[in-house]
Amino acid sequence: MSRVSQGILILLVALCLSGKAWGWKRLLSMEVGPDGSHLLYPMSATWEKGRFYVVDTGNHRLISYDAQGKPLKAVNPGGRLVAPLDLDFGPRGRLWVVERSENALLEIDLASRSIRPHRLRYRGRELFPERLVWRQGWLYVLDRETGGVVMARLEGEKLVVKKIWVPKVRPFTGFLDFKVRDDGIWALEKTTHRIFHLSSQGKEEVWKPAVGLVYPVSLEVSGGRIYILDRYLRKIFVFTLQNPPQLLYSFMEKGWRRGQLYLPRELELTPEGLLVVDEGNGRVEVWAGGS
Amino acid sequence: MRGLLAIWGVLFLFLGGAAWASTSCFNGGCHKPSAFRGPVEHGPVKGERCEECHYPHVSRYPHLLKAQVPALCFKCHTSLQKSLRSASWVHLPVKRGACGRCHRPHAGGKGLLLSRGAGLCFNCHEGLKKPGYKFSHAPFRQGRCLACHRPHLGQTRDLLRDQGSRLCFRCHAAEQTVKAHGKYARQEMDCLTCHNPHGSNRPHLVRAFLHEPYREKACKECHSGKAPRGPEMCFACHRERRKDFLKVHTHYLRSDDRPFCVDCHSPHASDDRRLLLASPDWLCIRCHREALVQKRQSLYVHPAWGKCMDCHEGHGSSFGGMLKGDANAVCVRCHKTQGKFTHPIGEKVKDPRNGQSLTCVTCHDPMGTQFKYELRLSGEASLCLECHKGY
Structure with a gap:
C-alpha cells in the first residue's frame, strides 16, 4: 500500500472515530440580553415550558429566551x-x-x-x-x-x-453539583472527583471515574451516560453509567469563540439538548445530537 | 570440519559475550575499578554486570545506556514504579524521572545518594538552609530529613512518613504529649497546626504568630458548649469577614464539627500573620491542583506564582477567579506603565470573539502558558490574528 493510500486510510479512520465523539452539534448560543448587552459571568441556566432562562449574575438580572435562543425579557x-x-x-x-x-x-x-x-x-x-x-x-x-x-x-x-x-464516607469535602433523577440523586464531590448516588431507597454508592479529570465542576446523568464538565480542561467527558464509569469520549475545546469553552460552570440536560453555561465567555449554549 | 567451526563460533559468542563485561570494561585499562567502588555498590556494579545498563559499542543514549533514565532504572526497581502510579504526591525529581539528581549510578554512600545528610536536600530546598531559628527540632538540626519525610512519594505534599500527630508520636510518647497540652488536646490533632517541625523563635517550636484567645489563654471563647457552632464561632469576633462570603465567588467550605475557617487558618498559632496553616502556594494547592498542573505544563509562569494572595481574595470576591478587582485593576497595581499605555482595554473595548470587555487576561494568562510574557498564544502573529483578521 502506498504512503498516500495509508494516509487516506488513517484520515478516514480518524474521521469515523471523531464522528462518533463529535456527534454533538451546537444548536444555539445565548450571549446577549434583550437590550443587546452581553451576558456577564452567567452562572446558571434552565428550561421551562418552551423557554430558556439564564441567570446573568454579573449584570444582576434573569433573562428569558425562546426555543431559538432569541432574548425575550430581562428582569x-x-x-x-x-x-x-x-x-x-x-x-x-x-x-x-x-x-x-x-x-x-x-x-x-x-x-x-x-x-x-x-x-x-x-x-x-x-x-x-x-x-x-x-x-x-x-x-x-x-x-x-x-x-x-x-x-x-x-x-x-x-x-x-x-x-x-x-454522605456517610469520611473524609468528605462537599458537593460541587448535583442532579435529581428518577433513580435518585447524583452528586459530584469537589477535589476528589468522586460521584455519589443516593437511590430512592436510600442506598448510597460512591463511584470514581478512572480518567485524568483535573477540575470537574458539573455533572449530568441521562440515557445510560454520565457527563462531566471539566473547567480546567474545558471539555465534557462522557462516561458509561456503571461503576466504575468507563470513559467513552470527550468533546469541546478551549477557546473564546462560539462552540468553545473558557471558564465553564454548569451542565443541564433539557428537552432541547445539553445546556452548557460558560461564565468566562459570557455565553450559554445548547448542544444536541451526541450519542 | 565446518560443523566444528560452527560449534566453536557459537561457543565463542556465548562465552565471549558473557565475559566482556567483567573483563573488557575494567581490565582493558579504560575504566578503573576503583572509580566504581564505594561503601555501597549498585547491584549490577557489584556483580560486574555492566551490560545490564550499558551497551559496549553504540547506543542512542548518553553513556551508552541501554535505555533512558528512569525507564532503565525501572527495569529492576519495579516496585517503586508500581507505587508511583498510585501515589497521591510524588517528589518532583522522581516525577521528572531525574534519578540522578539524588543518586549515583555505580557506588556511593547509603542509598547511593550523591551526598550525605540534608546537604543533598538543600540543593533544591534552599530556603531551609539557613533559617536562623532560635530553637530547632533535633532531626532538622542533625540534617536527618528522612526521619520525617519520604524521598520518593507520599500521601501528603510534604511527603511525610505518616499523617498528622501519628508522625510525631513515633518519637514523642503520645499519652504524655497530649497530657502536657491540657484538657482540650486530643491525640488526633495535627501537631503541625501550632508547631513548626523545623524550628521557631518561640520555645517548644510554637509558630510565630498567635491567635488572640490562645495568647490570652482564653480557651473557653471557642472551646465551650456556649460558643456558636460552625463558622458562626469565628464570625462572632470577625464580623466583617462574614460579608466576604456573601459575594458571588466564595471559599465558603463545608463545616463538620469545626468551623470551615480552620481548613485554612490555625486557631492557635501560625508562621503567617493571617494565621494561615501554610504558605499560600502550599495551602491553596491542596484543593486547586489545577493551578499546579497548569504551572507544570507551562514554559512561562508569572514570577509571583505561589503568592496567590497577591492577586486573589481568600474569602470572597465579586470578580471571576476570585480576583482582588477586575482583571485590569489587579495587574495595573504592579504593571503601572501598561496601565497607561497598552493595547486598548477596559469596559468599552469588547473582545469580538465573545463580546466580553477586554482585560489584561484576555491576552495573558499569568498562571502559565507556552508563550513569552504568559501570552495565551504566540505573540508573533497567532494571538493578534484571533481578533485582527485583516492582518
Whole structure:
C-alpha cells in the first residue's frame, strides 16, 4: 500500500472515530440580553415550558429566551438581585432564585410582583445555598455549609428543611453539583472527583471515574451516560453509567469563540439538548445530537 | 570440519559475550575499578554486570545506556514504579524521572545518594538552609530529613512518613504529649497546626504568630458548649469577614464539627500573620491542583506564582477567579506603565470573539502558558490574528 493510500486510510479512520465523539452539534448560543448587552459571568441556566432562562449574575438580572435562543425579557424583580446564582420554577409557577448577597432563596411571584425571602436553617445551623431544583413538590438545594443536598418542602408559606443528604464516607469535602433523577440523586464531590448516588431507597454508592479529570465542576446523568464538565480542561467527558464509569469520549475545546469553552460552570440536560453555561465567555449554549 | 567451526563460533559468542563485561570494561585499562567502588555498590556494579545498563559499542543514549533514565532504572526497581502510579504526591525529581539528581549510578554512600545528610536536600530546598531559628527540632538540626519525610512519594505534599500527630508520636510518647497540652488536646490533632517541625523563635517550636484567645489563654471563647457552632464561632469576633462570603465567588467550605475557617487558618498559632496553616502556594494547592498542573505544563509562569494572595481574595470576591478587582485593576497595581499605555482595554473595548470587555487576561494568562510574557498564544502573529483578521 502506498504512503498516500495509508494516509487516506488513517484520515478516514480518524474521521469515523471523531464522528462518533463529535456527534454533538451546537444548536444555539445565548450571549446577549434583550437590550443587546452581553451576558456577564452567567452562572446558571434552565428550561421551562418552551423557554430558556439564564441567570446573568454579573449584570444582576434573569433573562428569558425562546426555543431559538432569541432574548425575550430581562428582569431584576424589585431590584433585589445583587448576586443571583441559580433559578428554577417551583409550585404555583413561582420563580425561585438563590441570592448570595442575602444568603437566601427568593420566591418571586412575577404576576403579583411580590418577593418572599427564605433563609434555610437546620438543627440550629444557618445553611448556605448554592444551587436549587424543584422536583415533584420537593426543593433540593446544594448547601455549602454541610456540603450536602438539602431536601425541603413548603408548609403553607414556610419553607421547611426536612433532611440533608451528607454522605456517610469520611473524609468528605462537599458537593460541587448535583442532579435529581428518577433513580435518585447524583452528586459530584469537589477535589476528589468522586460521584455519589443516593437511590430512592436510600442506598448510597460512591463511584470514581478512572480518567485524568483535573477540575470537574458539573455533572449530568441521562440515557445510560454520565457527563462531566471539566473547567480546567474545558471539555465534557462522557462516561458509561456503571461503576466504575468507563470513559467513552470527550468533546469541546478551549477557546473564546462560539462552540468553545473558557471558564465553564454548569451542565443541564433539557428537552432541547445539553445546556452548557460558560461564565468566562459570557455565553450559554445548547448542544444536541451526541450519542 | 565446518560443523566444528560452527560449534566453536557459537561457543565463542556465548562465552565471549558473557565475559566482556567483567573483563573488557575494567581490565582493558579504560575504566578503573576503583572509580566504581564505594561503601555501597549498585547491584549490577557489584556483580560486574555492566551490560545490564550499558551497551559496549553504540547506543542512542548518553553513556551508552541501554535505555533512558528512569525507564532503565525501572527495569529492576519495579516496585517503586508500581507505587508511583498510585501515589497521591510524588517528589518532583522522581516525577521528572531525574534519578540522578539524588543518586549515583555505580557506588556511593547509603542509598547511593550523591551526598550525605540534608546537604543533598538543600540543593533544591534552599530556603531551609539557613533559617536562623532560635530553637530547632533535633532531626532538622542533625540534617536527618528522612526521619520525617519520604524521598520518593507520599500521601501528603510534604511527603511525610505518616499523617498528622501519628508522625510525631513515633518519637514523642503520645499519652504524655497530649497530657502536657491540657484538657482540650486530643491525640488526633495535627501537631503541625501550632508547631513548626523545623524550628521557631518561640520555645517548644510554637509558630510565630498567635491567635488572640490562645495568647490570652482564653480557651473557653471557642472551646465551650456556649460558643456558636460552625463558622458562626469565628464570625462572632470577625464580623466583617462574614460579608466576604456573601459575594458571588466564595471559599465558603463545608463545616463538620469545626468551623470551615480552620481548613485554612490555625486557631492557635501560625508562621503567617493571617494565621494561615501554610504558605499560600502550599495551602491553596491542596484543593486547586489545577493551578499546579497548569504551572507544570507551562514554559512561562508569572514570577509571583505561589503568592496567590497577591492577586486573589481568600474569602470572597465579586470578580471571576476570585480576583482582588477586575482583571485590569489587579495587574495595573504592579504593571503601572501598561496601565497607561497598552493595547486598548477596559469596559468599552469588547473582545469580538465573545463580546466580553477586554482585560489584561484576555491576552495573558499569568498562571502559565507556552508563550513569552504568559501570552495565551504566540505573540508573533497567532494571538493578534484571533481578533485582527485583516492582518
